[in-house]
Amino acid sequence: MTRPEAGPAALASSGRTASGRLNPLTGLVLAGSGAVACLAWASWGTWAAVLAAALVVAAKARILRRVVAAASVVVVPFAVWALVIHGLFFPEGRTVLVVVGPARVTSEGLAYAGAIILRTASLVVVMLAFSLWVRVPTLRAALVRRGVPAQLGYVLASALGLAAAVGERLRRIREAQEARGLVVRKGPGGRILAARLQVVPLVLQLVDEAGERAAALEARGNALPGRRSSYVDEPDSQLQRVLRWTLACVCAVVVASVVVPAVAGVLAGAAR
Amino acid sequence: MSHSLTVEAPRRSPLRTTLTALGAVAVVATYAFLIVSQPADVANGPTAASALVALTGFGIAMVLLFAGILPTLPTTTLALIPVALVLNIVLGQFVGSTLVPIYLDSIGTVLVGFLAGSAAGAATGLLSTLVWSFFNPTVLPFAAGAAAIGALAGLAARFGVVRRFYLVPIAGVVTGFVAAAISAPIAVIVFGGTATGATGAVIALFRAAGQNLVQSVTTGAFTSDLPDKLVTFSVAAALAYALPRRSTQRFEFVRRHRVLAGPKQAAAGRPDGEAAPAA
Structure with a gap:
């Protein structure tokens, strides 16, 4: 909403x-x-x-x-x-x-x-x-x-990188369309036409690239199961591990203390 | 795309199907809880139970659906999902800044549903919400609605709606009905019935007329979601037809179920991932 x-x-x-x-x-x-x-x-x-x-x-x-x-x-x-x-x-x-x-x-x-x-x-x-x-x-x-499935990591990183770059692509497409004579006329009709002339090439370009990227990913064994090696350094310590688990357990208890009575109340009300 | 040097990607298994089904059950159960419990306390200020139950239930559903669907998606679909997310965000941001009572923030999700099926559509809806929440955390509670939109788009394509273009707006309205029904109680419970832009104006109008909060938000949701999904489905179908055949025929779902109108493909029914010859 x-x-x-x-x-x-x-x-x-x-x-x-x-x-x-x-x-x-x-x-x-x-x-x-x-x-x-x-x-x-x-x-x-x-x-x-x-x-x-x-x-x-x-x-x-x-x-x-x-x-x-x-x-x-x-x-x-x-x-x-x-x-x-x-x-x-x-x-x-x-x-x-x-x-x-x-x-x-x-x-x-x-x-x-x-x-x-x-x-x-x-x-x-x-x-x-x-x-x-x-x-x-x-x-x-x-x-x-x-x-966590490697696919989630790929989608997350790829989408964030693409989202940051897509504004520049839209600008280049708009400039190319303006060079071909695009003039944004006043009124909703003119704006819709201008939007179509920019969005359609963008979508075609992105989908085509996705197809090429899929071939490259497939060739590199992206779909294969198994553990992935990563060269990215991940800072961590014993203290942080303890803190993470403690906070996660406390959160689970707090959530359960609120959710379980609420659900039980609704179920009891429905049974009556 | 598969060849003899690679191992086939994991396909559907009883465990993954069970996880997906449990995810769907979690969405339905959470929604049922919200419907049964919401009228009691909404106007008395934000309460602990309802919002936490909503977010916990939908959060569990999201994890189960991810675990059940993501590892089974072919690489062709996986590579398309970030594109869909970016389309959702870019078009949603553009329209969200206007005073038009539609969002157009699920065109990418619907496009993936049309090209890759219900499971991919649902996963795209969930992932889109997850990525978008990095910029705007207020969209996160609406993940279940986004998943339902993607799943229904895939279902519509599966049954030949996109092949008969005149049925696309009808499928859009049906999806809009479901999306509004899911999002309205969440908007009431998590955000106290507050919406921005034209939807907010509709809610204010009905509140001024004396309607209660739930009725006003539900009316606002239907006013926005029905035309929004009608336009979204029509635009996504137009985009699917605007794509070159070599792009659309990469998807096994499109080939197997003959999603798009046109001459039958000789490659229909090929194993997944194997690209059809370019038209």
Whole structure:
């Protein structure tokens, strides 16, 4: 229902950030723990604490500015629409603050919008801090070493690389079409025609390349089962391994403590 | 593409089929939970249980579907998936920034479904959401809907809908109905019924008219998803026909089920991965 406007260019440069000595899976577990905390303990204090912690970690990793910029692209439109939908129109609200035409601002609506905005902002900042910090090749190597299908790593790395380059390709196609006389006319018809003249060559080019890449991958034994060797160095330590497992177990217990009673309650209600 | 020096890729096995089926069951069970439990507490602010159950259930489903489907995909399909993800993201970003109540963020997923079948379409939907969440984590809870779109596109192609172009918009509307039905409760539970752009305006309109949150979000989802999938399916089918035959006939699914209209291929029914001669 919500659609992104953040671009992949920011992520493409994440490979250049210093990931330090932290294992990408440790970062993933830390981000996952933050997300679980936001969802399991529904309170303003938890959301604010997780948001603050994520911003502090991003500042330590020297990616604060990029995290804030990327998160703003997602959170600001979300916050505006949350305030419009729930702040102005909240029929369940009882404490009316202002009435302007059909709009009825209530304190309950504002509180609801605020809670949703803060929780979403916390989740978005935690996850963006991870995705902008992590080096995708290291993450891919770490996942494949632990038995995740190599296909997942290939698709992840290939898509992120392609997403960063496709903007430049679209620009080249547009310039070529303009050289052939493309003029974007006003109105939806003109825009659709211009979009078709750019998108169709892009799709044809990408699909054709995918066919060639498939032949190259096949020739290199991509479809074969078995373990893959990786030359990518993966920083790790005993302390990090202990931290990862501890956090993962704690998260599993927390999730189970919330999910199991909820599901049991629904099942009991259905049985009655 | 296979030759005598390589070993065949792992194919479907009872274990992988079971994992895929369990993934589908997890999606259905999670969805059923959300439908049964949602009306009680949505307007009282974000709660712990519903959102966590939704994300846990769909997360387990995603892992099971990945484990069941990914290792069985032929390399031809695997190489196409990143292209589909990029198309989803590029077109979705473009349309998402306008005030048109459609997304066009699943054209790549539908195209893969048409060319490579339901399993590949579902995997593309899941992977697309996963990769996209690196830029925008708010799309992650909608992974189940994206998988359903890809799976239904593959199913439509399997039954000859793309061969009869006039049926494509109908298949799009049916898929839009399913996608809206899946995404509406997630939007309510995880994002409190907040949507941006034109869908948000539709929700605000119905809230102003006094409808409750679930009704408004569901109406907004249907208003957006039905026309969106109609356009998406039509555009994806047009793109599939615009591709050169040597590209489309690389896919065993296209050859075996004669997905695209045109003369019958002599290579129909060949073993997977073996390319048909270029037209």
